Amino acid sequence: MSDQYIGLDIGGTKILGALFDEEGKIIKRSKKQSKADRGEEVIFGQVCKVIDSLRDDSGRLVAIGAGVPGVIDRGRILFSPNLSWKDYPLEEKLVQRYSVPAYIGNDANVSLLGVWKHGIGKGCSNLVGFFVGTGIGGGIVINGSIFGGSTGGAGEIGHMIVLPDGPLCGCGARGCLESLASKTAITKIFRSQIARGRKTYFEDLLSREGYVLKSSHLKEAYVGGDSLTVEVMDRAADYLGIATASVINLLNPQLVVFGGGVIEAMGELMIERIKAKASELAIPGLFSACRIELSELGDDASLFGAISLIENGLGIILQGR
Amino acid sequence: MSDQYIGLDIGGTKILGALFDEEGKIIKRSKKQSKADRGEEVIFGQVCKVIDSLRDDSGRLVAIGAGVPGVIDRGRILFSPNLSWKDYPLEEKLVQRYSVPAYIGNDANVSLLGVWKHGIGKGCSNLVGFFVGTGIGGGIVINGSIFGGSTGGAGEIGHMIVLPDGPLCGCGARGCLESLASKTAITKIFRSQIARGRKTYFEDLLSREGYVLKSSHLKEAYVGGDSLTVEVMDRAADYLGIATASVINLLNPQLVVFGGGVIEAMGELMIERIKAKASELAIPGLFSACRIELSELGDDASLFGAISLIENGLGIILQGR
Numbered sequence: 212m213s214d215q216y217i218g219l220d221i222g223g224t225k226i227l228g229a230l231f232d233e234e235g236k237i238i239k240r241s242k243k244q245s246k247a248d249r250g251e252e253v254i255f256g257q258v259c260k261v262i263d264s265l266r267d268d269s270g271r272l273v274a275i276g277a278g279v280p281g282v283i284d285r286g287r288i289l290f291s292p293n294l295s296w297k298d299y300p301l302e303e304k305l306v307q308r309y310s311v312p313a314y315i316g317n318d319a320n321v322s323l324l325g326v327w328k329h330g331i332g333k334g335c336s337n338l339v340g341f342f343v344g345t346g347i348g349g350g351i352v353i354n355g356s357i358f359g360g361s362t363g364g365a366g367e368i369g370h371m372i373v374l375p376d377g378p379l380c381g382c383g384a385r386g387c388l389e390s391l392a393s394k395t396a397i398t399k400i401f402r403s404q405i406a407r408g409r410k411t412y413f414e415d416l417l418s419r420e421g422y423v424l425k426s427s428h429l430k431e432a433y434v435g436g437d438s439l440t441v442e443v444m445d446r447a448a449d450y451l452g453i454a455t456a457s458v459i460n461l462l463n464p465q466l467v468v469f470g471g472g473v474i475e476a477m478g479e480l481m482i483e484r485i486k487a488k489a490s491e492l493a494i495p496g497l498f499s500a501c502r503i504e505l506s507e508l509g510d511d512a513s514l515f516g517a518i519s520l521i522e523n524g525l526g527i528i529l530q531g532r
Numbered sequence: 533m534s535d536q537y538i539g540l541d542i543g544g545t546k547i548l549g550a551l552f553d554e555e556g557k558i559i560k561r562s563k564k565q566s567k568a569d570r571g572e573e574v575i576f577g578q579v580c581k582v583i584d585s586l587r588d589d590s591g592r593l594v595a596i597g598a599g600v601p602g603v604i605d606r607g608r609i610l611f612s613p614n615l616s617w618k619d620y621p622l623e624e625k626l627v628q629r630y631s632v633p634a635y636i637g638n639d640a641n642v643s644l645l646g647v648w649k650h651g652i653g654k655g656c657s658n659l660v661g662f663f664v665g666t667g668i669g670g671g672i673v674i675n676g677s678i679f680g681g682s683t684g685g686a687g688e689i690g691h692m693i694v695l696p697d698g699p700l701c702g703c704g705a706r707g708c709l710e711s712l713a714s715k716t717a718i719t720k721i722f723r724s725q726i727a728r729g730r731k732t733y734f735e736d737l738l739s740r741e742g743y744v745l746k747s748s749h750l751k752e753a754y755v756g757g758d759s760l761t762v763e764v765m766d767r768a769a770d771y772l773g774i775a776t777a778s779v780i781n782l783l784n785p786q787l788v789v790f791g792g793g794v795i796e797a798m799g800e801l802m803i804e805r806i807k808a809k810a811s812e813l814a815i816p817g818l819f820s821a822c823r824i825e826l827s828e829l830g831d832d833a834s835l836f837g838a839i840s841l842i843e844n845g846l847g848i849i850l851q852g853r
Contacts, residue, residue, distance in 0.1 A: 282817070337682045351782070353674055360784020361658045362821045367781040372774045372813055375695060384777070384813040453693045456705070457778065460688040461672070463681025492693055492705040496603075500683045 215270035216529070217262055218517030219277035220318065220510065221254075223247050223293025223345065228261040229514045232270070235529030237514070241265050247294045254294055255304060262309065274525060275305055275313040276517030278321030280348070284363065286315050292381070293345075314520040318513060319348025319366060320357050322506075325516030326468050327352055330508040337464045340506070341368055341451065342471035345423070346381070347389040351462070369393065373453050388454045392447035394473050398424050400443050411439040426476035433480060447473075448481045452488020459493040459501050470506030478505060536591035537850070538583055539838030540598035541639065541831065542575075544568050544614025544666065549582040550835045553591070556650075556850030558835070562586050568615045575615055576625060583630065595846060596626055596634040597838030599642030601669070605684070607636050613702070614666075635841040639834060640669025640687065641678050643827075646837030647789050648673055651829040658785045661827070662689055662772065663792035666744070667702070668710040672783070690714065694774050709775045713768035715794050719745050721764050732760040747797035754801060768794075769802045773809020780814040780822050791827030799826060 213233050220227040223245060230239040241264045243257045258277075266272060279301065281291025286302025288294070305313035316324070323340035326332045332340075336355040342348040349368025351358040358365050369389035370382055377386025378396065390396050401413050401424065412432035416422055432440035455467055467489075474481055486503045493501075506512055522528055534554050541548040544566060551560040562585045564578045579598075587593060600622065602612025607623025609615070626634035637645070644661035647653045653661075657676040663669040670689025672679040679686050690710035691703055698707025699717065711717050722734050722745065733753035737743055753761035776788055788810075795802055807824045814822075827833055843849055 353679065358674065358783075360818075361786040362784055362818070364815070364818045364821070365782065365784035367784075367815060367818070370781040370815055371778040372694070373696065375770075375774055382815055384815075386813075449696075453696055457692040458782070460691040461686065461779070461782070462679075463683055463686035463688075465682040492707075494685070494688060494691055494703055494705075497681075497683070497685045497688070500685070 212271045214273045216521050217275045218514040220513035221279045226261050228265050230265040231518050239265055251296050251299055272311050274311050274521045276520040277315050278318040278513045278517055280318045283317050314524040316520050320350045321516035322512040323350030324519045325512035326506050328519045329515040331504050335465045338466040339458050339464050340468045343473045344471040345394050347393045371454050373450050391450040409439050412437040426472040430476045448484035449488050452485040455489040456492035459497050463497050466502045468504050468506050470512055533592045535594045537842050538586055538596045539835040541834035542600045547582050549586050551586040552839050560586055572617050572620050593632050595632050595842045597841035598636050599639040599834045599838055601639045604636055604638050635845040637841050641671045642837035643833040644671030645840045646833035647827050649840045650836040652825050656786045659787040660779050660785045661789045664794045665792040666715050668714045692775050694771050712771045730760050733758040747793040751797045769805035770809050773806040776810040777813035780818050784818050787823045789825050789827050791833055796830055
């Protein structure tokens with residue numbers, strides 16, 4: 212029987228999972244709703260449903276890896292703003308139920324690990340990742356390791372301050388990158404502009420309470436020339452470019468990589484504008500030493516990253532990728 | 533005969549030097565004008581005058597260390613905005629003349645090294661230094677080493693963008709921290725406010741062309757309640773606090789240390805306001821994991837740092853400090 216590994220991406224809306232073979236190739240995928248508001252055991256039940264739907268009699272499950280949004284300490288989810296887990300012993304629960312080792316990491320760091328080990332970041336020893344979706348996560352690889360800082364909290368790129376006295380952010384501060392360029396921020400800007408009478412592609416959709424823009428619609432409206440969309444997305448890209456310049460001047464990385472739903476839907480349209488802004492603001496010698504690229508791994512960044520967590524944890528390298 | 537070491541701080545205005553004994557204690561000091569605009573060999577001549585005035589028949593000179601503003605590569609000053617050295621082989625020239633090893637580093641990194649090895653940063657493995665003087669320099673210690681990034685340029689804290697479309701900076705960008713909170717920036721703000729008719733302590737001094745404010749005068753005027761000074765210095769502290777919050781969220785350091793003429797003259801008056809602003813903007817868990825402190829080594833930070841360069845270079849540790 213061959214060895215198999217499960218990688219999970221546990222998000223606030225959905226849980227993605229993939230079964231990997233002993234060569235590190237994805238052989239099966241699964242997806243369930245997180246049911247994040249139904250209590251911590253319901254979420255764990257959904258995680259188990261994903262795992263159970265992936266397991267296969269043809270192989271032996273060796274380990275599970277998972278990326279989770281929030282603050283994680285030795286396998287416990289101390290706090291997760293998008294899930295109702297609070298001090299939840301996820302690693303222990305998975306080990307108890309499946310009798311295999313489990314490795315848990317912060318989702319942005321896990322995505323960065325995926326991009327670094329299995330995507331466009333391969334071979335870099337200093338890189339920074341920006342993941343732009345509902346929020347903005349990030350991660351930093353320094354001298355060939357994911358950098359955690361002094362207490363494991365480093366890499367909060369979404370909470371760099373890019374506009375003094377800017378909009379209120381979920382973290383309580385004003386003017387964080389996340390409050391200006393995340394999908395949540397963009398949705399808010401659309402709603403307030405519509406309230407002021409601006410016409411846009413999104414008028415009807417956003418008249419529904421609680422509706423959050425889809426990244427694919429943003430691309431459609433942008434390419435279609437919807438003037439509010441162009442204005443809002445260009446401004447978001449400019450703030451991302453400002454943060455990129457600061458990161459380049461501070462950390463002199465070889466690569467800044469952009470992923471997440473918003474960026475991956477918009478693609479080069481957004482990357483080119485981010486690059487232009489960063490080029491205007493970063494120190495020329497540091498800018499020219501740094502590539503700025505689209506991740507291109509999509510949701511698989513986190514799944515591959517979860518497998519890298521397993522590789523690190525077990526001290527193995529899956530061949531064949 | 534006992535061993536002796538010389539540490540130098542070669543600045544755009546003056547060259548400071550100190551003779552250290554074998555226990556790493558300062559036994560003699562010297563100071564000369566840099567004569568930075570008189571050509572590269574004149575500056576080197578001034579450096580030699582400092583060294584010659586420090587040497588002492590009672591000891592044997594073992595090595596020289598120096599901090600220099602600018603981009604340095606293997607002992608050569610590739611470029612220095614405040615000195616006329618361009619691709620100048622400083623290490624080689626010193627070795628030729630004094631027949632001892634010489635170690636050259638970027639001044640901000642050397643000051644950080646001093647603070648880290650011999651000042652308030654002792655024992656920290658993750659810290660960030662802000663040095664606020666004519667410009668704003670910085671340095672980062674990560675996992676127990678000065679962090680150079682991918683091409684040696686990391687730590688340009690003065691060129692984090694803190695105000696989009698802000699004032700033009702010497703680096704060509706707009707809104708860099710240096711363009712808002714350095715002594716050069718502060719002087720410009722005073723001049724433009726005086727031109728608009730604002731009354732201030734500095735009116736007469738600043739009527740002299742080319743006059744640059746003295747840090748000690750800023751403290752005097754601030755304590756004396758000069759309203760323009762209070763306004764300008766508080767705003768500078770706020771921008772430093774914004775940059776501090778971004779650095780804390782990004783790097784999760786144990787310590788952010790502030791030095792340089794402006795900060796050391798203003799002391800806790802400025803540190804307290806920087807702390808307050810950073811506390812308002814940084815993620816609470818990361819803020820509480822980080823001390824924000826005044827360096828307190830003054831100009832000696834760079835001299836002690838120069839001695840640390842020697843220690844690193846020779847693989848020795850001077851006892852007794």
